[in-house]
Amino acid sequence: MMTNTFTRHRRLRKNSAMRALVRETHLHVDDFIYPIFITEGENQKNPVPSMPGVFQFSLDRVKEELDEVVSLGIKSVILFGVPDDADKDECGTGAFHTHGIIQRGIRFVKEHYPELLVVADTCLCEYTSHGHCGIVENGAVLNDESLELLVKTAVSQAEAGADIIAPSNMMDGFVTAIREGLDEAGYLDIPIMSYAVKYSSAFYGPFRDAANSAPQFGDRKAYQMDYANRLEALREAESDVAEGADFLIVKPALAFLDIIRDVKNNFNLPLVAYNVSGEYAMVKAAAANGWIDERGIVMETLVGMKRAGVDLIITYHAKDAARWIKETN
Template sequence: MNGKLEFDRHRRLRRTDAIRNMVRETFIQPTDFIYPIFVTEEGKNIRTEIASMPNVFQYSIDRLDEELKEVTELGIPSVIFFGIPKEKDAVGSGAYDDQGIVQQAIRLTKEKYPELVVIADTCMCEYTDHGHCGIIHDGDVDNDESLVYLAKTAVSQARAGADIIAPSNMMDGFVAAIRQALDESGFSQIPIMSYAVKYASAFFGPFRDAAESAPKFGNRKTYQMDPANRREAIREAESDVQEGADFIIVKPALPYLDVLRDVRNHVNLPLVAYNVSGEYAMVKAAAQNGWINEKAIVLESLTAMKRAGADLIITYHAKDAIRWLREE
């Protein structure tokens, strides 16, 4: 070339590992992670692997300690409990039973591992015999009556020692109802981590195996959000902020990174991405077939969630991710 060619030399900042690390914009670390745990009331000495979620298990209370020990040794700061009761009924009474399975798990954890932040998933679908997230009247979920039972569940979980209440049912007004109930019961210090933006997603399939919570009829499209809608997420998030939420969750994560960024731009509360069961299962299946580099895919995906605006990530990959981060 005869003349001087003018252009930017972006590759200068990518030349070595050391330089790339110096200019890296987004980081993931163990304190970003919340680890989901499934506890079952049925039987003893249970550690049952979930077929659609390799390396994820249902635990009976007497086997829970071994999982909590590993979590704390890895430096994961927080867990979220999902319960599978021995019996189910129309009003999900196991959800608000002070001796319920999640309440048992909370008490055991706070007794043996008080440093762990314990989050209680507050919903009814695992506990109802119909599998929906509220009370059924005339074949539909009754929004306002469901709030009564959800509030009772939140108070019971707080009484058991939960550090954070995480309502996932997507009833209108659920944050307001739970905040009022917690405050009136002497738990004004307990924060609410709201599943404010939760889509009616096909990516939840493996979770319903794990939590045994698939609806027995219909679907959840009247209360969970339409995957085609983006602006609606802001309305949902802003409502929960006004009602007293302390954290906002977007669920699922990877197919909704645009929504995650939108919510980050509109809401100043800590933002949580839920890296859901279907996202996890797809990566595991591809890795087991040798089609992908699991470590690279997982760390890239988690970084994408942080880059999109998440402060925290609920993920089944947490234990593996921390081990891989230590290798780097």
């Protein structure tokens, strides 16, 4: 007869009730920030081919999307503006124009859904004719000169009613510049959700289709991080914390769970993962072919991000995940 000389871990897995009782990591609808693309024009609901279920909405159509978001209990959205190509220029002035598409989008959301928390993506790439995140001179993106325009963009977004400013440009010193600009304009209480750790990644392709923001020459490797680097992420996060960031973002998520854990272990600010477009698109494509269980894969990956240490997740899966969480509860 076998003696009981080993640990019986399976005792805590024997049925669903027991597994739920001892579950260590939980996913909540409050964890999600849902991205929405707002475009110019009227009666526009343009599907993004590489991102099934994701659309560009004109202001007169975005209400149907927001109604669904609110009905699912999602409390936060991040807005991206998609201007007409004719409105783009070398300096991305549409990014900080009082009546720019992102400013009008923010005002619309806050007017009709005041309870929604609006995060404003703060960058120039969607608004520049060259598709880079700053001013270009002789083929190079200028850092300090770009900061001035990013400050103007952040202040204009705060004036429009944004609850959180989320600068994604990866210019050195952008948190300091934007914090000082917001404070000088009287927006001392508007927090900065910094894209502190943003890698140069092949996972961004579908987003560039959705936002029409692909660079017209070269790439962004001179200002976004090399995906092979780990310690650099800690340096980037450390400088943003020192400069006054209120949240830290790691982007992308799935290939960088080790970085998420490193950042969580070293800093005590709320940590956000951006579950980016390419990660979303791969799941959707495989599910459409019947190769995977979409619900199972999505929930497993989102829980994995939380287990790695994030507090919040920017994800295109938010609506589906909110439904699944509601069904489970």
